Ligand SMILES: NC(=O)C1=CN([C@@H]2O[C@H](COP(=O)(O)OP(=O)(O)OC[C@H]3O[C@@H](n4cnc5c(N)ncnc54)[C@H](O)[C@@H]3O)[C@@H](O)[C@H]2O)[C@@H](O)CC1
């Protein structure tokens with residue numbers, strides 16, 4: 001489940017965290033949903049709350065008056081973004097949510113949007129998004145189910161984000177990057193940070209992710225044991241921990257301007 005490559009992800013304390021391919025992460029999801037739990041609703045809520053907290057950390061003390069744009073796709077990745085949009089809006093942040101195709105939302109992301117609509121947050125199409133004054137862009141367009149080069153409304157949103165000067169925070173994987181290989185078949189988001197969920201993905205190369213942070217979405221150790229993974233929780237008392245990739249030592253990250 002951990003191939004391809006020799007990806008080694010470690011915490012600041014040097015604890016190695018196993019990486020998974022798209023297939024491996026789907027298996028984690030399957031075991032969680034069919035056997036150990038948590039349910040998808042719970043995992044997505046945990047993902048979105050961690051994402052909102054990471055966004056606040058990135059914006060710093062001015063977060064409450066910063067403009068946040070959340071770009072959300074129709075799948076699980078988008079659902080996490082919509083959840084973060086609600087948590088930020090609930091705290092009075094200036095949030096604009098842009099969903100690529102509202103009618104295409106899956107059941108759980110659609111429910112997240114239903115809850116978001118009870119906040120003061122706004123919705124806008126990509127064409128209506130502000131051209132300047134944006135403090136942070138949250139990228140929740142495409143996750144590990146990316147197939148081929150981004151197209152349609154997701155591509156339009158990636159282009160808007162890449163033209164926007166604000167830093168980007170990607171959920172799970174920068175949109176447009178293949179989570180298993182790190183290949184970029186077309187346009188893709190170049191984030192200042194990536195918050196990845198549960199386990200790092202093999203394609204999360206240092207020159208693509210910006211700072212890499214791992215978020216706890218509540219999956220129990222038994223789930224990983226059923227997959228045969230050598231896993232020790234890296235979280236301690238925290239819900240988010242920074243990770244370091246083995247390819248980050250080459251200084252590739254410094255060469256990328258974000
Ligand atoms: N346990 C977990 O791993 C959890 C995962 N979650 C998130 O869910 C994501 C996976 O969700 P999904 O499988 O629903 O899919 P994604 O959210 O990765 O993708 C959504 C949709 O994008 C479309 N798409 C694929 N390739 C495209 C392309 N080239 N251009 C335009 N559109 C394209 C497909 O129609 C796909 O259904 C993960 O990456 C993660 O962020 C969270 O929902 C919480 C739980």
Ligand SMILES: [K+]
Nearest residue numbers: 142171173175
């Ligand atoms: K993403």
